Amino acid sequence: xxxxxxxxxxxxxxxxxxxxxxxxxxxxxxxxxxxxxxxxxxxxxxxxxxxxxxxxxxxxxxxxxxxxxxxxxxxxxxxxxxxxxxxxxxxxxxxxxxxxxxxxxxxxxxxxxxxxxxxxxxxxxxxxxxxxxxxxxxxxxxxxxxxxxxxxxxxxxxxxxx
Numbered sequence: 118x119x120x121x122x123x124x125x126x127x128x129x130x131x132x133x134x135x136x137x138x139x140x141x142x143x144x145x146x147x148x149x150x151x152x153x154x155x156x157x158x159x160x161x162x163x164x165x166x167x168x169x170x171x172x173x174x175x176x177x178x179x180x181x182x183x184x185x186x187x188x189x190x191x192x193x194x195x196x197x198x199x200x201x202x203x204x205x206x207x208x209x210x211x212x213x214x215x216x217x218x219x220x221x222x223x224x225x226x227x228x229x230x231x232x233x234x235x236x237x238x239x240x241x242x243x244x245x246x247x248x249x250x251x252x253x254x255x256x257x258x259x260x261x262x263x264x265x266x267x268x269x270x271x272x273x274x275x276x277x278x279x
Contacts, residue, residue, distance in 0.1 A: 127152050142166055145177065157183035163191070165267075172196040172203075173267030188212040195266035201227050203268055205236070217241045223249065225262055227270060230255050232262050 129151055136144040148160035163177020172195045181187040193207040203225040209218035223236030234251040253260055255270070263270040 141168060151183070155184060157181070159183075167267045169267065169269045170197065171268070186213070187215070189218065195268060197268045203227065203262075203266055205234075205266060211242075215242055225266070228255065232260060232270065234262055 129149070131149045132147060134146045138144060143165045144162070145165060146160070146162045148158075150156070150158045150160075159179065159181045161177055161179040163175060165173060165175045167173040173193075175191070175193040177191045179187075179189045179191065181189070188211065190210045190212065191208070193205070195203060195205045197203050205221070205223040205225065207221040209220075210216065211218055219238060219240040219242065221236060221238035223234055226233045226235075232251075232253045232255055234249065234253075236249040238247045238249065239245070240247070251262070253262055260270055
């Protein structure tokens with residue numbers, strides 16, 4: 118039905134692509150396209166360099182076109198500073214008129230039974246400053262913090278008593 122697609126024969130098209138060039142480097146790309154004249158079109162490309170015991174670095178570019186238009190460079194770094202601490206930095210910059218979008222800084226405390234993430238972020242585009250606190254049990258086999266940082270955090274007791 119042409120009314121469901123704003124008068125176009127085809128509707129939404131999206132993709133998510135990952136190309137693993139070895140054990141530590143991955144090229145990422147995703148996109149989302151509507152075919153009608155005012156539809157959203159977005160695509161990104163980036164690279165992730167990871168070392169599971171140490172951390173992860175991401176650098177990427179995102180193009181947004183449609184109701185809003187933007188060209189954004191994103192960078193993120195997570196680094197395991199010691200057996201008990203992980204540092205996380207992130208930054209976004211619009212290559213257009215907006216300029217600096219914002220930054221974030223977080224520290225994760227790896228405790229015996231909990232992962233505690235404390236952080237701050239600044240969104241210059243909205244002149245907004247925020248504080249974050251996240252507490253996550255460590256008995257989960259695949260924690261959210263471990264997935265987002267790329268640092269391998271084993272469940273409590275995985276290596277016996279700590």
